[in-house]
Amino acid sequence: MAFEGLAERLQSTLQKIRGKGKVTEADVKAMMREVRLALLYADVNLKVVKDFIQRVSERAVGQEVMKSLTPGQQVIKVVKEELTALMGGEAEKLAVSDKPPTVIMMVGLQGAGKTTTSGKLANLLRKKYNRTPLLVAADIYRPAAVSQLQTLGKQLGVPVYSSEENADPVEIAKQALKKAAEEHYDTVIIDTAGRLHVDERLMDELKNMKEAVDPDEILLVVDAMTGQDAVNVAERFSGQLGITGVVLTKLDGDTRGGAALSIRAVTNKPIKFVGMGEKLDALEPFHPERMASRILGMGDVLTLIEKAQAAVDEEKAKELEKKMRTMSFTLNDFLEQLNQVRKMGPLQELLKMLPGAGRIKGLDNLEISEKQLKHVEAIIQSMTPEERENPEIINSSRRKRIAKGSGRPVQEVNRLLKQFDEMKKMMKQLSNMQKGKKKGGFPFSFPF
Known part of the structure; x- marks a missing residue:
């Protein structure tokens, strides 16, 4: 991170x-x-x-x-x-055109993740803001750039405009705008061509496209892992093209963070989004105050809540709360909750969003990998429906069968069942406290 x-x-x-x-x-x-x-x-x-x-x-x-x-x-x-x-003070939202479609030009050098980020942005706008985006494949130079965007569009269910006949990126962008107006797409995201370095030919093409489509946003995509190079690229694009904002990719990687702390001060352009992983939903609006809190170990509860709201089904959450209160919580419910937590992102990163998490000893060494969570899922799925509903019937021979079926040691099966039993006991204590049956304070103390 x-x-x-x-x-x-x-x-x-x-x-x-x-x-x-x-x-x-x-x-x-x-x-x-x-x-x-x-x-x-x-x-x-x-x-x-x-x-x-x-x-x-x-x-x-x-x-x-x-x-x-x-x-x-x-x-x-x-x-x-x-x-x-x-880092900019307050989060800055995307500019939205009074007359649809809103046009966003994605610019940057090759290798920064521009095409993938275009797909991620379309996904974010569609899911979180109920927009109807159209992706435009205007990078005709990089081999497979068009097919990459088409693949992303297919995965996300977002249409992609491309042209095999026209080899002029500016004309492709103009035709895409025409299509968006005719078919009522409210947002057009243009994936433009990049270069290995900033050159005159690249800038001329981008300036011509800017003049032709009059974009509401020109977002520069830069790789956070390149440090000061990212700042230098941002400065040159800002000076020559007039960008409106920056998207930092790979902020979840092994990067020291210098780009995120320098770009606003050097270019006076806001960081609008950050890429926090390889998955297509791993793009987040950038909130300077929340990032400052995370850097200083004060947590980032608001982002954690937003992730939970996006991942958790409200009706299922109410149903789960009722089951927890009536002590009818089963391993099926546990598996469902596990899958919803996995949608929110790596558990280590979620824990670091809690206030004071930086001062918890051993948190950095905590390794709860996707592989371990899959092992838990395999164990539960190797149980019969009756065993998932009533784990107390799982005797020694059943445990051996479950271990064999999941390809995990019997010790892991035992550990999972023990943890589930302890969790149910804790739920019972909490339920009793809510009913007023416990007096004299909490039966256990929280570590904060």
Whole structure:
């Protein structure tokens, strides 16, 4: 996950000052030295680092901190606010045309993930915002670019406009707009051609297309893993083409985060979306404040809630709540819940969105892989319908049969059944508390 190294360094630095009842200029200076090193290590632009350190230092030794009751926490608040401002302050939405269709040009260099991101954006707009997008294959130079977009469109159920007869990308874009108007598509996403580097021919073609289709958005797709190179590319595209926003791809990879922290300050263009995985639903609107909270170990509960709302069926959730209250929760229900959680993304990433998760020992070493979840699914699916409804009937011989059927050791079957039994006991305790049967507080304590 991006920012891991930066987050670890910043959280460690801020922890030293968190509980201080009095903060001196010397404390702030020492902290800023470490913050500066952390940002530079994360490949943040040097000028951006200098400006950030100056702003935080001035505020951290100002009256708002020195005269507050909790100076240590006030300094952390200043750092979070300035980190948020550095990334743009507030989330910026896509521009929407008053007269459909809204036209979005996707631009960038080869290898940044432009074609895949075009598909992801179409999917996001369709599912979350009820738009009816049309994808346009205007990259006629890269081998298989058109067929790649067509494959993505087929997977997503989104139509793709392409032309085998016309070899002019600008004309393809114009014809696509005509089709969108005739067939009532409200959003047109044009996947334009890229190059290995910014050159005059590329820019001329993009400028001609911009003039021809008058886009509402020109989104530059850059690879977050290229660090300062991504910032340099953004600066050149912004200066020559006039982009309206940036999409950072591969932010879930082994990237230090410098691009995300530098692009807004260098180009004055907002990051509008971030790619957080390879799946076609792994594109998220970029929220500077939420990202700042995650970097500083304060969690990102709003994004977690949004992921849950998108993955969980409301009617099934109500039915599940009723089953939990009446103690009729079965292994079938457990399997269904497991699949819904898997839709939300990797469990380690979800846990890191909880406030204070960064301070939980061993979380970074926690490995709950997709393979392990599939093992649990295989074990449950190897049970008979009766066994899933009544796990208490599963004796020693049944456990051996289930282990053989799922291809897993008997110990794993035993562990799953034990965990399920403990979970049901916990549900019973919670249910009893709600009915007012328990007195004298909670029967167990939460670790926060």
